[in-house]
Amino acid sequence: MATAEQERAAGENNAANTASNRPMIEISGLNKWYVDFHVLKDINLNIGKGERIVICGPSGSGKSTLIRCINRLETHQEGSIIVDGTELNDDVKHIEEIRREVGMVFQHFNLFPHLTVLENCTLAPVWVRKIPKREAEDTARKFLERVRIPEQAEKYPGQLSGGQQQRVAIARSLCMNPNVMLFDEPTSALDPEMISEVLDTMVDLAESGMTMICVTHEMGFARQVADRVVFMDAGQVVEIQEPEGFFSNPQSDRTKLFLSQILGN
Amino acid sequence: MADAVLFDKIESRPPPRSEGGPLDWIRERFFGSVTNTLITIVCIYLLYVLVPPIANWLLFSASISGTDRSICDANPDGACWTFIKVRFDQLIFGLFYSANPDQLWRPITVFAVLAVMIAWLVTPATPNKREVGAFALLGFPVFAYALIEGSLLGLPSAPTNEWGGFMLNISLAYVGIVASLPLGILLALGRRSELPVIRSLSVAYIEFWRGAPLITVLFMSSVMLPLFFPAEVDFNKVVRAMIAITLFEAAYAAEVVRGGLQAIPKGQFEAADALGLSYWKKMGLIILPQSLRISIPGIVNTFISLFKDTSLVAIIGLLDILKTAQNASRSIEWKGFDIEAMIFAAFVFWVCTYGMSRYSQHVERSLDRSKRS
Ligand SMILES: Nc1ncnc2c1ncn2[C@@H]1O[C@H](COP(=O)(O)OP(=O)(O)OP(=O)(O)O)[C@@H](O)[C@H]1O
Ligand SMILES: [Mg+2]
Numbered sequence: 001m002a003t004a005e006q007e008r009a010a011g012e013n014n015a016a017n018t019a020s021n022r023p024m025i026e027i028s029g030l031n032k033w034y035v036d037f038h039v040l041k042d043i044n045l046n047i048g049k050g051e052r053i054v055i056c057g058p059s060g061s062g063k064s065t066l067i068r069c070i071n072r073l074e075t076h077q078e079g080s081i082i083v084d085g086t087e088l089n090d091d092v093k094h095i096e097e098i099r100r101e102v103g104m105v106f107q108h109f110n111l112f113p114h115l116t117v118l119e120n121c122t123l124a125p126v127w128v129r130k131i132p133k134r135e136a137e138d139t140a141r142k143f144l145e146r147v148r149i150p151e152q153a154e155k156y157p158g159q160l161s162g163g164q165q166q167r168v169a170i171a172r173s174l175c176m177n178p179n180v181m182l183f184d185e186p187t188s189a190l191d192p193e194m195i196s197e198v199l200d201t202m203v204d205l206a207e208s209g210m211t212m213i214c215v216t217h218e219m220g221f222a223r224q225v226a227d228r229v230v231f232m233d234a235g236q237v238v239e240i241q242e243p244e245g246f247f248s249n250p251q252s253d254r255t256k257l258f259l260s261q262i263l264g265n
Numbered sequence: 266m267a268d269a270v271l272f273d274k275i276e277s278r279p280p281p282r283s284e285g286g287p288l289d290w291i292r293e294r295f296f297g298s299v300t301n302t303l304i305t306i307v308c309i310y311l312l313y314v315l316v317p318p319i320a321n322w323l324l325f326s327a328s329i330s331g332t333d334r335s336i337c338d339a340n341p342d343g344a345c346w347t348f349i350k351v352r353f354d355q356l357i358f359g360l361f362y363s364a365n366p367d368q369l370w371r372p373i374t375v376f377a378v379l380a381v382m383i384a385w386l387v388t389p390a391t392p393n394k395r396e397v398g399a400f401a402l403l404g405f406p407v408f409a410y411a412l413i414e415g416s417l418l419g420l421p422s423a424p425t426n427e428w429g430g431f432m433l434n435i436s437l438a439y440v441g442i443v444a445s446l447p448l449g450i451l452l453a454l455g456r457r458s459e460l461p462v463i464r465s466l467s468v469a470y471i472e473f474w475r476g477a478p479l480i481t482v483l484f485m486s487s488v489m490l491p492l493f494f495p496a497e498v499d500f501n502k503v504v505r506a507m508i509a510i511t512l513f514e515a516a517y518a519a520e521v522v523r524g525g526l527q528a529i530p531k532g533q534f535e536a537a538d539a540l541g542l543s544y545w546k547k548m549g550l551i552i553l554p555q556s557l558r559i560s561i562p563g564i565v566n567t568f569i570s571l572f573k574d575t576s577l578v579a580i581i582g583l584l585d586i587l588k589t590a591q592n593a594s595r596s597i598e599w600k601g602f603d604i605e606a607m608i609f610a611a612f613v614f615w616v617c618t619y620g621m622s623r624y625s626q627h628v629e630r631s632l633d634r635s636k637r638s
Contacts, residue, residue: 073535099541110536114555123550124540176540 022085024049024180024211025070029079032065039065040076041236049179052212054222054243057232058258063215066232067182070213071102084179100128103173107185109165111157117144117168118153121175129176136175143171147201163194167201174205181205183214217262223247231255323608334599348602349609352593356586356609359429368421372432375409379435387624402443409436425503429584431613433503437575437585441510442568448511449518450557454548456523467519474516480577482509487581506578510571517567525560526552558632565625569618576610586610 023046030043039062047053055063068074070081072088072095081088083098112120121140125131131139144150147167149160157165166186173181183202187195199221206212206225216222222229222243229246231239233254241251250256295305326343328336329350337345349356355363358372382405385397413432416422428436455467474482486509487502529552537547557564579588590606593599 071539073538096541096543099539102539104536104539106532106536106539108532110530110532112533112536112551112555114558124542127546127550128541172540 023047024051024084025213026082027070027079030066030069030076030081031078032069032074032076039235040069041234043079043237045230045237045240047211047213050209050211051227052206052225053214053228053230054226055213055215055230055232056217056219056222056258057238061232062235063232064184067104067184067213067215070180070182071099071104073104100176101178102180102182103176103178104182105166105169105173105184105186107189109157109162109169109189111165111169111172113157116154116156117149117160120157120168121172124172125175125177140171140175143174144168146174146204147171148197161194162190163197166190166194166198170198170201170205178210180211180213183212183216185215185217187216187218219247219263231258233258334602337602344605344608345599345602346605348593348599348605352589352599355430355593356589357431357613359427359432359584359589361423361427361429362432363430365421365423368415368423371412371415371420371423375412376432376435378405378408379439387627406440406443409439425501426583428503430589431586433578433583433585434572434575434614436503437506437510437578438568438572440507441514441571441575444507444511445514445518445571446564448515450522450553452515452519453522453526456519457526471516471519474513475520477513479510479513479574480580482513483577483581485509502581502583506581506583510575514567514571517571518564521560521563521567522556524563525556525558528559529556558628561628561632562625565621565628569621572618572621573614576614586613 025045025047027043027045027047030040031038032040043066055066057063065074069076069088070083076088084101086094086097088094088098111117112123115123118137118140121143122133122136125136125139126133141150141153144153147170149164149167149171152160152164152168157168160168170186186202187198190198195218199218202212202214202221203225212225214221214226226243228240229243230237231246231250231252231254239246239250239252239255246255247259250259294301296302322342322344326340327346328340328343329346330336331347332351334345334348337347352363354366354369358369362369362372382397382401385391386394386401391397411417412420413428413436414423414425452467452471455463456471458464458467483506486505490505533551533555534547537551542550576585576587578585584592587610590610591603594601594603594606
């Protein structure tokens with residue numbers, strides 16, 4: 001299959017560019033079904049250390065399902081996913097290890113409403129990583145500063161705007177000191193005037209060298225930070241390109257149709 | 266092209282006042298229509314007919330002085346609270362303590378500690394709630410048992426089968442509440458478990474106990490349980506009742522807790538998973554703190570019925586407040602004062618359950634407030 005060939009080449013290419021020669025995430029032959037519905041079809045994708053991937057595609061194409069497989073919020077039936085050398089399988093130890101290393105930001109933030117912003121950020125470091133509380137709090141304040149809301153630390157999530165909540169969610173993930181960050185449409189539940197504050201945070205993070213996989217329809221963001229854009233449709237990867245080529249010279253008809261729809265021309 | 270239509274800025278102004286004070290309010294609420302007026306008149310008439318004689322019997326003509334029935338017999342138009350006064354210790358603390366008034370300080374101390382503890386826990390913003398809560402769960406039952414039973418502390422022993430009166434109702438309810446809630450939480454989690462064996466066991470347990478009336482459970486516990494154990498194992502009646510009530514109540518608590526769990530959005534589970542929290546940490550730190558808070562009104566509700574149901578232990582021969590009151594009103598000295606006995610028992614229950622229900626309303630209101638913010 002041409003696309004599979006293409007992406008493997010791209011993955012190897014990228015892996016060669018980075019210092020380590022092992023990709024951060026190796027997805028091969030991934031298939032998943034929801035009962036009878038074949039939602040992910042033979043996905044092959046290698047993502048290098050520090051690489052920034054944007055995944056886009058029409059609604060229902062399986063983007064969320066794909067990235068949720070990477071931290072095992074969904075289980076796959078065929079193929080393999082290897083994150084930083086650890087294979088995802090039924091072994092709970094592996095799953096917990098990978099979840100510690102992989103941060104995730106959700107469309108609807110999913111902050112813990114009964115805890116303050118600071119407690120949201122320190123809970124997992126203290127209980128999962130066993131970091132002393134004081135140290136975890138210092139780290140949390142550092143990250144809250146980095147997402148530019150240090151003054152909200154004592155508030156509850158319900159008292160913050162959507163954009164602020166999403167930035168807390170990003171800080172909460174970063175406090176676990178992850179190697180990879182997954183974003184599932186982090187801006188699509190936000191009012192337009194709040195989108196840019198979240199995107200700025202993500203750009204900032206991208207520039208720090210974090211490995212990022214972002215499902216998003218923010219094409220400006222894709223242009224600015226993505227190393228590669230992955231286009232999915234009907235459960236399969238249709239096209240992978242660097243953003244430049246992806247937007248100016250899409251190869252497949254489905255990509256062209258999609259781009260014309262979201263870019264409105 | 267059409268001309269633009271412009272609008273001037275409109276200043277805000279206060280809402281229109283409905284005129285009139287309390288009199289208008291009364292006129293509108295009580296006499297707003299012909300039906301309303303009729304209902305109001307009928308109600309006032311009923312109050313007029315019923316309240317004065319009842320109040321008169323209960324309070325104004327009631328007798329309370331003296332120590333025997335002569336004063337009550339001389340006053341047939343009023344209630345005989347003398348009876349309750351004389352038998353008060355027995356109704357509240359049971360036979361052993363009414364027979365040993367010099368030991369009364371023991372249950373009184375326990376009641377006082379209980380009252381302080383509860384007040385501490387339900388008052389917002391008191392410090393060390395966690396420690397007090399832990400004491401309530403673990404320390405207090407041991408403390409209360411040691412002091413009321415006595416032999417552990419070298420005090421005259423009050424064997425559990427001589428426990429009685431309202432003290433017995435409270436003991437049964439307290440153990441029932443404290444032990445059934447954790448069990449209920451485990452059952453609720455089990456019912457939502459992904460492991461089929463655990464799930465079916467939980468469902469079977471819950472459905473089994475919910476299907477049986479408590480009175481049969483108590484009866485079985487006293488008749489059946491001894492059949493399964495060698496004769497040397499002497500379960501005493503109170504412990505048996507406590508076990509039966511706990512097992513029974515856990516099924517109800519489980520269903521209430523499950524309702525709360527279902528109200529927690531899926532995203533909370535996923536966020537906890539994504540952070541690498543194990544199952545028990547996810548439940549203990551993220552899910553249960555939120556869902557139990559939602560379930561408090563329902564939990565209190567089941568506890569109110571548990572509390573009242575403790576009087577069913579009369580079926581296995583325990584003398585709780587209701588049975589004690591009944592027996593007292595059939596004794597030779599106080600024969601015929603059944604109504605006073607029942608009213609008193611009902612009143613004691615009412616005071617406690619009313620307190621519980623006020624607390625749950627308070628929690629509900631503060632939940633509403635926190636949802637809005
Ligand atoms: N739990 C589920 N059970 C059954 N089908 C599901 C489930 N979750 C998702 N699907 C289906 O799988 C397909 C892919 O879903 P997914 O959420 O991955 O799409 P998506 O690309 O993220 O779409 P969107 O842009 O709308 O978020 C959809 O057709 C959806 O209806
Ligand atoms: Mg999605």
